[in-house]
Amino acid sequence: MLESEPLGAPVPACRSGSPRLAERLPGLSEPPGLEEALSTLGLEGERAYAQDIFTEVMVCRALPRRALPRTVTPEMRALVVDWLVQVHEYLGLVGDTLYLAVHLLDSYLCACKVRLRRLQLLGVACLFVACKMEECVLPESTSLCLLGAGSFSRAELLRAERRLLSRLDFRLHHPGPLPCLGLQAALAGSNPQELLLATYFLELSLLEAEAAAWEPGRRAAAALSLAHRVLGGTGSGPKLALYSSAELGALERRMARAALRGPAPGRAAVFLKYARPQRQGTSLTAARLLRHHPPGPP
Structure with a gap:
């Protein structure tokens, strides 16, 4: 035992209905491009539930600190x-x-x-x-x-x-940050390279004990924003107006430090996984870009 x-x-x-995010949702009752984003994710038949899906995926509390x-x-x-x-x-x-x-x-x-x-x-x-x-x-x-x-x-x-x-009282349902990333990337029209890099940053965050206290939507938004800026995107990066730059900044810095750390002992699996040709050597590319062109403040 x-x-x-x-x-x-x-x-x-999972505890849905985070008050901090929920109070922002009325202004996003129909995020621009939501139905098209669902189609991109293969959910064409779920358009009638677009807002419910958005709320379920994006509004999920983190664990207590x-x-x-x-x-x-x-x-x-x-x-x-x-x-x-x-x-x-x-x-x-x-x-x-x-x-x-x-x-x-x-x-x-x-x-x-x-x-x-x-x-x-x-x-x-x-x-x-x-x-x-x-x-x-x-x-x-x-x-x-x-x-x-x-x-x-x-x-x-x-x-x-x-x-x-x-x-855990059999409470196992948890949308998690990965569906949040997919939905946000579809809404932002991110290209495949940005999405792959953001997925790498997001998976690196699993190794951080503090990540359990980061809301899934905010963690996904930080990964996508960092990937956008590392690859030379203009502006402050894709966002859904749910999070300010200040809310994403600390998370982005933690993800960037983890990517620069490389295959450290006991923390090498994600780096090596994304260094393989099947994932286009994403971890190597990320470390190189972060060293030579560190992103500015969000």
């Missing part, structure tokens, strides 16, 4: 997330699975203490549950145990899964 001790009330996986349990440092958390990125890529899972797995990990860490020796088991349990939410074909639990190099058994994984579901 995870041998965890509760810290407080169950943490919902709570410190990690004393037994888990940001570096330890980054090691587990870095390993999850490798497993996720090895198994060929969809992008939403990775983001949901990390969200479940952070949700559990917000609510419970976890013994350090069980942190990897918790990560695998989060990935296993995320697969059941997002994947059409599930990886075998025994395969996940083998990827853990024998550090836990199938029975331990299933017990950890039950503990995770119980502690």
Whole structure:
């Protein structure tokens, strides 16, 4: 088992209707190009629900700003997330699975203490549950145990899964920043290169413990804005008037620093993943552009 001790009330996986963003939505009851953006995303048949989709995706609260349990440092958390990125890529899972797995990990860490020796088991349990939410074909639990190099058994994984579901009260739905990025990029008319670079910046943010307290929409907006400016885009970058430059600035700087850090020990998986030809060497391009042409203030 995870041998965890509760810290407080169950943490919902997603709390829709963020007051700060919701109060801005009346002015965006019909964002320009929303129906066309949905068509770009393959949702032509959902135009009647365009505003509902926009609200569901964009208005989702972040997790509470709570410190990690004393037994888990940001570096330890980054090691587990870095390993999850490798497993996720090895198994060929969809992008939403990775983001949901990390969200479940952070949700559990917000609510419970976890013994350090069980942190990897918790990560695998989060990935296993995320697969059941997002994947059409599930990886075998025994395969996940083998990827853990024998550090836990199938029975331990299933017990950890039950503990995770119980502690989160089965509240697993979470739109996450990846759908936010896709919607914002479609609304902004971003080109494929900008979207790929923004996806890289967004995935780098998974390694940051503080990212759990960043609203998914704001994190996606920061990644897209930074990609736009790094590639030489004019103006302050694409935005939906939900976030000011000041709200995006700190996030952009964190993403830029992470991209410049390169394949640091324990944080190399995302950089190496996006350095491959299949992803056009995006991480190498990002580091080069940031070194020689750092973006100005947002």
